[in-house]
């Protein structure tokens with residue numbers, strides 16, 4: 001599935017200085033290794049677009065082809081409707097922010113931001129540099145040298161330096177990767193605010209699924225040189241179409257089974273002898289082998305009572321194998337005969353915490369399950 005479009009959120013384009021980005025059959029080979037398979041992608045102007053995937057899946061290669069830093073093996077790139085495939089990097093209306101800030105160490109913050117403007121002899125360079133320092137809230141540190149700044153502040157200088165040139169598209173390659181977790185979360189909010197303020201098209205590359213989901217209008221999940229699924233974060237999370245997406249974006253319990261019948265809107269699935277209902281509209285296939293997926297927070301867990309045989313549909317009897325108290329919630333692992341390990345997130349509402357060895361019953365609303373191709377690898381996209 002490489003034909004993809006992120007339509008539906010160009011509302012911001014009207015007040016945007018940004019442009020749409022269109023990739024057509026863009027691909028990259030290194031010898032006989034394919035880093036990026038032919039990729040069709042349309043990113044509307046003004047969008048915050050995230051390219052999400054594990055290390056080595058082809059994110060940087062894709063970005064570098066757009067920036068003009070790597071030559072594609074085939075395909076074309078359009079910005080604002082104009083084919084820029086033949087332009088050298090410095091003539092493309094894009095700027096890139098990398099994980100390493102590459103600031104000029106001997107220049108002040110102000111000089112770093114003003115550098116490109118002065119070189120291009122932009123008339124109002126002083127006012128422009130000041131404006132972008134304000135945008136990233138660094139006016140008070142304008143005369144400091146980069147070494148006198150924290151990592152987050154340095155990244156904001158790098159951002160101002162890229163934005164001040166008014167690119168049509170800003171490319172960000174793991175720009176927050178060097179920051180510690182707390183600063184990273186803070187900068188995510190900052191970056192989102194700045195993108196909203198300037199209304200530019202942002203293409204943000206990351207391997208951090210939480211970062212992609214919290215910031216982007218559209219997330220594209222990339223795996224081994226291909227985009228597996230693309231859409232608004234909530235949609236991807238709610239209805240993943242492959243095991244890779246189900247596991248890489250959040251967590252999923254995946255049950256192998258076979259469709260054995262149909263009841264109205266629902267498919268009846270036999271999963272290791274357990275009867276499970278699955279909404280047909282939420283399944284990639286309506287017959288044959290499937291994987292039934294349920295997110296850990298969609299599972300209800302209760303202590304089994306004697307004689308409670310868990311015979312109803314979408315009820316599984318199991319034994320707690322692990323309990324982790326995390327304040328707001330409890331995370332349980334439950335072993336279900338024939339189906340293996342289930343992860344369960346239970347909100348802490350004051351009920352007694354279940355202990356390893358406890359017999360429990362798991363249940364869920366059939367509308368919360370999703371159905372994947374039975375041939376998918378249940379462990380695809382799991383963080384190792």
Ligand SMILES: Nc1ncnc2c1ncn2[C@@H]1O[C@H](COP(=O)(O)OP(=O)(O)O)[C@@H](O)[C@H]1O
Pocket residue numbers: 030035053054055056057058059060061062
């Ligand atoms: N110059 C190169 N020569 C050979 N292989 C490369 C080169 N650059 C990248 N690759 C390979 O292409 C794949 C994608 O790399 P990259 O786009 O950097 O991944 P990501 O940014 O998603 O971590 C990787 O397997 C990488 O080893």
Ligand SMILES: [Mg+2]
Pocket residue numbers: 059060061
């Ligand atoms: Mg990379």
